[in-house]
Amino acid sequence: MIIATCNPVTLVDNASFRKLVNTLDYKFSLPASAKITSLLNEEFTVLTRKLRDFISEGRRFTICLDGWTKKGLTASFLGISIVDVIENVAFRRLGCIAHVIQLVVKLAYDGKYHGLLLKVRGLVGKVRKSSVALEKIINKCSKTVISDCSTRWNSTYFMVWRFLEIKTSINEVLGDLNIDSLANSEWIMLQDFVNLLEPFANETDILQMDALSLSSVQYLPSILNLECHLEQFGDAKDVAVKMLEDLRRRFAVLLQPNDPNFNPLPCAACLLDPTCAIALLGNEHTQIKECAKKYILSEAKKSVQHDLPLASASTLSVEIAPEINGLTKWKFLVAKQRVEKIKLIPGNEAQNELNKYFIEIRNSSMCQNALNFWKMRRAVYPHIAPLAEDLIAAPATQAYVERLFSICGLLTNGRRNRMSASLEMRIFLKLNSHLV
DSSP, X not given: OHHHHTOOGGGGGOHHHHHHHXXXXXXXXXXXXXXXXXXXXXXXXXXXXHHHHHHTTOSOOOOOOOOOOOTTOOOTHHHHHHHHHHTSXXXXXXXXXXXXXXXXXXXXXXXXXXXXXXXXHHHHHHHHHOHHHHHHHHHHHSOOOOXXXXXXXXXXXXXHHHHHHTHHHHHHHHHHTTOOOOOHHHXXXXXXXXXXXXXXXXXXXXXXXXXXXXXXXXXXXXXXXXXXXHHHOOXXXXXXXXXXXXXXXXXXXXXXXXXXXXXXXXXXXXXXXXXXXXXXXXXXXXXXHHHHHHHHHHHHHHTOOTTSOOXXXXXXXXXXXXXXXXXXXXXXXXXXXXXXXXXXXXXXXXXXXXXXXXXXXXXXXXXXXXXXXXXXXTTTSTTTHHXXXXXXXXXXXXXXXXXXXXHHHHHTSTTOOOOOHHHHHHHHHHHTGGGO
């Protein structure tokens, strides 16, 4: 209970708490804080050993980091330590897609929409401060206005979205209170604003969920989809163009193979994810696809197992399910077209498996779960399956880490404002209690 509720260990020494426990069960002898601390240390030791054993079986590891500070923080060594950890070690780095998307979204808050957003924010503030206005709106539509917050993702979008949703009630209440509402042209601009940011809000809602992998959020297709949205957006073209330029600049490390900091990991994960690989198999993204293939073959070669069978110079036939290509009504035609052949390259088993994989995903029904796909085909693709499982299981964002810092903030609130070993222990126990 101490760990789950983030209460201090000294709670058990509090006279009122001991009285409460005694009232609930007078036979129960509540241990003192020293005993609780001893028990927690023992559990921490056991869990640490379990986690070390679990980690020792891993092939690849991802370290998620985020900057965090608070008033009263006394551990000034954190800044120096973090540089030693991430700057002085040659790790392959991948930015948090959710945070980068929000940086692109901020462009919509300035320029054309800036004055209008200030006006909407002012009207929302007036309504929320007036108990009469608030009560009237709730009575009319059973909903109320939403305030935005600069540190909360998409909060400005949701403020405007709700403002539009209860437009009729807003106009009626503001009219009753002799407060000027928005002009028709301003309402139209607000709708354009919502249409512009809606895809970004939808993507962020998915990305900010806990424990999402590159596979579950379909990392690269999500970015390409937002890029297409901005290209095709007809209203507020000037804002959309600025956002598109910023999106391409910020995601150049993922979308532009010529970029000096290009990271092939996300595109390789996309290509090895049967649920979204089709996004890279067309002619539009040939350059990204080739970089992904090169990375996959390079990594597969590093982790090759010498006891795996080698291919000879021959031809492999890959059967295509007839119900997929739509020819089930013509059984003779199906019999002719249901087999596709690929030429095996001796000594290049990873390339052979990759070619076979491309044929399978082009001609088979859509897979629902990428990890299950590779788990069931480890024997079919022994050279690339382990790499595929590693890549698509990598975390997509650091949103989970931010929630971890929220727990740290709660535990260091008030007098407990020192960073110490006990903080690490309590966070560890709270997050890994399922291993007990």
